[in-house]
Amino acid sequence: MSGKANISESLAKGLLILDLFGIEDAGFTLSEIAARVGISKTSAHRYVTTYCEQGYLARDPRSGLYRLGVRTLALAQSMIEQSELVRLLRPLVDEAAARHGLHIDVGILANDAIYLIYRRDSVDTHAFRSFSYASALHYLAAGKAAMAFIEPRALAELMARLELVAKTDRTITDTAVLEAELGQVRELGYARNNEESLPGLIAIGAPLFSLRTGAVVGAVSFDSSTATYSMQEFERLFAGYLVELAKKISAVVSL
Structure with a gap:
């Protein structure tokens, strides 16, 4: 079986969403996330909702922009420190x-x-x-x-x-x-x-x-x-x- 066949496309797309974010960015709307990753807004909504519930992303209720959540930042800091x-x-x-x-x-x-x-x-x-x-x-x-x-x-x-x-x-x-x-x-x-x-x-x-x-x-x-x-x-x-x-x-x- 090829390596490609063993890849989870759903997981890969989810990781692409996380890869959009960095401290230099002011945040992304749902439409921007969908467009940049190449998925529908419905799919993007499922991903970001899950990430928000798990603490990997956070949504600003005033602007509607999504940014990195505390769990992602803590994980990144832990990896760097180790x-x-x-x-x-x-x-x-x-x-x-x-x-x-x-x-x-x-x-x-x-x-x-x-x-x-x-x-x-x-x-x-x-x-x-x-x-x-x-x-x-x-x-x-x-x-x-x-x-x-x-x-x-x-x-x-x-x-x-x-x-x-x-x-x-x-x-x-x-x-x-x-x-x-x-x-x-x-x-x-x-x-x-x-x-x-x-x-x-x-x-x-x-x-x-x-x-x-x-x-x-x-x-x-x-x-x-x-x-x-x-x-x-x-x-x-x-x-x-x-x-x-x-x-x-x-x-x-x-x-």
């Missing part, structure tokens, strides 16, 4: 956060998205709504840092699929401009996010590589607010430290 990879990289990130007083994110690249696996918040960024995963890599420093070092053919295919949605008036929405910026990232060794994801938030991101294959596997980013640093000052003070931290984490990722 991860061997996180156990190894945590002291590196914690030490850097303590030394520089910055918000630090570590994300892994998979399926055209970057998924957060470890975060150290800072007082400077508590007011901002940070990502848990991002399916649009172009407006994050970590996303652009990873994109820049994807193998050229795979990058071209990704760029063809990528919808350059504007998150702020500074978000890059032109393919040629994004390609030029990715070239700069390759020259510098790190990427910049100058209020492209949220007004008032700046970041720099450096790629993580598998030392065995040489392939890019994710990125690490430093974040701050424009109330504390200008973009130029932030780069000058911390880009070198970021690139060094990325090298240390790459060694851990490759174990």
Whole structure:
């Protein structure tokens, strides 16, 4: 019997619904969920009702939008805390956060998205709504840092699929401009996010590589607010430290 025959299509569609959600998203209506997953509204209603009853999703009674529920968030946090990879990289990130007083994110690249696996918040960024995963890599420093070092053919295919949605008036929405910026990232060794994801938030991101294959596997980013640093000052003070931290984490990722 083939592997395909052993797959539960119903379960697969249900997991696709959960895969839509991330902290960066403002939530989805029932119609949006149905359209994105490719199922009827009746089927979507059955799925989301079950998820809400089990605590995996929650529906805002005022807006009607569905968002991640506490059970999903608790499960994700538990998985991250028990991860061997996180156990190894945590002291590196914690030490850097303590030394520089910055918000630090570590994300892994998979399926055209970057998924957060470890975060150290800072007082400077508590007011901002940070990502848990991002399916649009172009407006994050970590996303652009990873994109820049994807193998050229795979990058071209990704760029063809990528919808350059504007998150702020500074978000890059032109393919040629994004390609030029990715070239700069390759020259510098790190990427910049100058209020492209949220007004008032700046970041720099450096790629993580598998030392065995040489392939890019994710990125690490430093974040701050424009109330504390200008973009130029932030780069000058911390880009070198970021690139060094990325090298240390790459060694851990490759174990």
